[in-house]
Amino acid sequence: MGQPWESWDHVLKIDPDKDLVDGDTYDDVVATGTDAIEVGGTLDVTEDKMTRVIDACRRYDVPLYQEPSDPTVVVDDDALDGYLVPLVLNAGHPFWVVGAHKEWVRLDDVDWDRTTLEAYIVLNPEASVAQLTEANCEQSVDDVAAYAEVAEHMLNQEIVYVEYSGTFGDTERVAAAADATDDATLFYGGGVHDYDSARTMGEHADVVVVGDLVHDEGAEAVRETVEGAKDA
Numbered sequence: 001m002g003q004p005w006e007s008w009d010h011v012l013k014i015d016p017d018k019d020l021v022d023g024d025t026y027d028d029v030v031a032t033g034t035d036a037i038e039v040g041g042t043l044d045v046t047e048d049k050m051t052r053v054i055d056a057c058r059r060y061d062v063p064l065y066q067e068p069s070d071p072t073v074v075v076d077d078d079a080l081d082g083y084l085v086p087l088v089l090n091a092g093h094p095f096w097v098v099g100a101h102k103e104w105v106r107l108d109d110v111d112w113d114r115t116t117l118e119a120y121i122v123l124n125p126e127a128s129v130a131q132l133t134e135a136n137c138e139q140s141v142d143d144v145a146a147y148a149e150v151a152e153h154m155l156n157q158e159i160v161y162v163e164y165s166g167t168f169g170d171t172e173r174v175a176a177a178a179d180a181t182d183d184a185t186l187f188y189g190g191g192v193h194d195y196d197s198a199r200t201m202g203e204h205a206d207v208v209v210v211g212d213l214v215h216d217e218g219a220e221a222v223r224e225t226v227e228g229a230k231d232a
């Protein structure tokens with residue numbers, strides 16, 4: 001049987017350190033039609049904040065995944081469909097490639113049946129994730145393609161994630177990652193803010209991830225991105 005993300009077009013990523021916009025509820029968030037919710041952020045995430053979002057989402061049918069930014073914030077909760085765990089291919093420090101993962105395995109009984117890695121290629125140097133992981137974001141189109149191929153064929157990754165968090169990325173690099181992968185599911189995230197931007201990236205990536213928009217503009221704006229990703 002295939003993995004759930006193979007049929008997704010759109011993921012909404014909720015940052016536990018940020019609020020919904022005034023007037024929005026989690027009913028509105030789920031009504032956007034997104035295929036899955038990922039709970040995760042880079043800065044000031046705690047287990048408590050994670051749990052608050054998971055609690056708010058637990059009564060809905062939408063698939064719910066935690067994206068832990070480090071081993072200390074992993075929440076063990078049946079409401080979660082699973083864990084999508086970043087591995088930053090172009091991190092400047094090995095902690096973000098395998099070190100955090102080793103610590104997690106050392107400290108916890110990892111639920112392997114519900115745990116999948118996301119092989120990130122981080123490309124916006126201004127993003128918190130780039131700074132935290134000391135990512136080398138100067139990657140040519142060929143570099144990005146090579147990283148994507150390494151992820152799938154050397155590291156057997158099921159998910160390759162081109163990450164421009166906070167800014168709309170370069171379609172040529174996203175297309176190159178798409179061309180370089182065969183069976184892996186390609187996620188794209190960064191700066192998707194309306195129907196057209198979602199559709200544009202959805203034409204290359206399998207899954208369009210939307211993050212800040214839900215905290216800045218709200219659920220109605222996210223709904224448009226769902227439509228764009230689905231029409232692509």
Ligand code: 1GP
Pocket residue numbers: 013163164165166167188189190191192209210211212213
């Ligand atoms: C962040 O890829 C996601 O990890 C989405 O990025 O917040 O820019 O939408 P944005």
